Amino acid sequence: MQIGEATRRAGLTVKTVRYYANIGMVTPQQDIVTGYRIYGEDDIAKLQFVGKARRFDFSVEECRELLGLYEDRNRPSREVKALTIKKIEEIDTRLAELQSLKDELSGLAASCDGDHRPDCPILNALSGR
Amino acid sequence: MQIGEATRRAGLTVKTVRYYANIGMVTPQQDIVTGYRIYGEDDIAKLQFVGKARRFDFSVEECRELLGLYEDRNRPSREVKALTIKKIEEIDTRLAELQSLKDELSGLAASCDGDHRPDCPILNALSGR
DNA sequence: ATAATGCTTCCCCCAAGGGGAAGGTAAAGA
DNA sequence: TCTTTACCTTCCCCTTGGGGGAAGCATTAT
Numbered sequence: 288m289q290i291g292e293a294t295r296r297a298g299l300t301v302k303t304v305r306y307y308a309n310i311g312m313v314t315p316q317q318d319i320v321t322g323y324r325i326y327g328e329d330d331i332a333k334l335q336f337v338g339k340a341r342r343f344d345f346s347v348e349e350c351r352e353l354l355g356l357y358e359d360r361n362r363p364s365r366e367v368k369a370l371t372i373k374k375i376e377e378i379d380t381r382l383a384e385l386q387s388l389k390d391e392l393s394g395l396a397a398s399c400d401g402d403h404r405p406d407c408p409i410l411n412a413l414s415g416r
Numbered sequence: 417m418q419i420g421e422a423t424r425r426a427g428l429t430v431k432t433v434r435y436y437a438n439i440g441m442v443t444p445q446q447d448i449v450t451g452y453r454i455y456g457e458d459d460i461a462k463l464q465f466v467g468k469a470r471r472f473d474f475s476v477e478e479c480r481e482l483l484g485l486y487e488d489r490n491r492p493s494r495e496v497k498a499l500t501i502k503k504i505e506e507i508d509t510r511l512a513e514l515q516s517l518k519d520e521l522s523g524l525a526a527s528c529d530g531d532h533r534p535d536c537p538i539l540n541a542l543s544g545r
Numbered sequence: 546a547t548a549a550t551g552c553t554t555c556c557c558c559c560a561a562g563g564g565g566a567a568g569g570t571a572a573a574g575a
Numbered sequence: 576t577c578t579t580t581a582c583c584t585t586c587c588c589c590t591t592g593g594g595g596g597a598a599g600c601a602t603t604a605t
Contacts (some may be wrong), residue, residue, distance in 0.1 A: 288509060289552075290551085290552075291550095291551065300483075300594085301552090302453075302595090303594095305533065305593095306592070310592095320601095321552075321553085321600080322481060322551085322553055322600085323551090323553075323601085324553090333543055336438075336542050336543050339542050339544070343520070343521060343542075344559060347592065355538065355544060356536075357539050357565095359534075362534055363532040363533065364528055364530055364532075364533060364536035364538075367530075367535070367538045368525055368529075369530070371521055371524060371538055372525055373452075373516055375525060378521070379516060382518070384538065385510060385511050385514070388473050388507060389454035389507045389511070391472065392500055392504050392506045392507070394502060396497055396501055398495055399493050401436070401494045401496075401497035402492065403491060403492040403494065404493060405489060405490050407485075407497070409496045409497065409500055410482070410485065410493075413465050415464055418582075420582065428565085428580095431563060431564090432561080432562065434562095439561095446552090450569080450570060450584085451569085451570095451584055452584075453584090477560095478558075485584080492579055546605100547604100548604085549603085549605100550598085550601100550602085550603080551600100552599100552600080553581100553599105553601100554582105555602090556596095556597090557590100557594105557596090560590105560593105562589105562590095562598080563587105563590085564589080564599090565587095565589105566588105567584100567586090568583095568584080568585105569583075569584070569585105570581100571582080572579105572580090572581085572582100573578100573580085574579080574580095575578085575579095
């Protein structure tokens with residue numbers, strides 16, 4: 288099928304699918320006459336796979352790695368699990384950072400009257416006073 | 417003072433401080449003969465202010481806005497508080513997304529043996545089976 | 546015949562700087 | 576006085592993951 292239907296079935300944009308072809312992640316066949324990309328069922332499966340992995344916050348490079356493992360029918364599940372745990376740890380780190388930021392900003396917002404007067408504890412805090 | 421000391425006092429890199437000058441956020445004077453940027457105490461205060469705001473996850477454009485409010489001695493604190501609350505909401509949204517991702521990935525990781533065998537529930541989930 | 550899609554490549558754009566080259570400047574040491 | 580060293584400048588390419596849009600074929604519908 289052509290790229291349009293492939294994107295519909297994979298739930299991705301044309302730009303995205305073409306990008307994956309360009310970086311060699313999901314490489315369809317190509318019509319020699321028209322130059323059109325031709326996607327098969329296996330390509331669709333890969334696109335859907337990558338789409339889901341991206342939604343799980345895996346980077347494109349990590350997706351490439353996962354795809355390699357996905358295609359290797361003999362790889363130990365250990366490797367996949369290790370990648371997943373690493374990703375969970377990254378998410379944990381980011382969660383803690385964001386929570387800390389939120390706490391600080393919430394404290395500042397609570398201390399600011401937020402009215403017409405110019406005095407503002409938020410700006411005071413940012414300016415180090 | 418020159419840019420080197422300014423960066424030391426503001427806790428930023430030279431690249432960053434030059435970038436802020438280029439985009440017109442913190443614009444030092446400039447020595448006409450040497451072309452060197454010359455930073456004064458007020459510039460240092462602004463750099464420190466922006467540095468802190470960036471650490472609070474405000475974008476550069478938001479920092480520019482905050483800086484404008486910071487410099488306007490008559491602005492109502494309402495405006496600053498509104499920006500802060502918007503930022504807190506953004507952080508909340510991202511927190512929820514990350515938590516959801518983490519829960520799903522944790523479930524997958526728990527269901528995967530992670531041994532030498534090739535069977536892997538994580539890949540199965542990603543491939544939609 | 547022509548208009549409407551659909552496809553291609555090509556190039557620039559985003560945030561927020563980082564890395565490094567090539568070259569001017571200033572102060573300290575030999 | 577000469578040279579090294581440390582700072583400074585501008586300029587250009589690189590990053591992530593594509594988005595926007597132009598210019599130019601192909602196919603299909605009217």
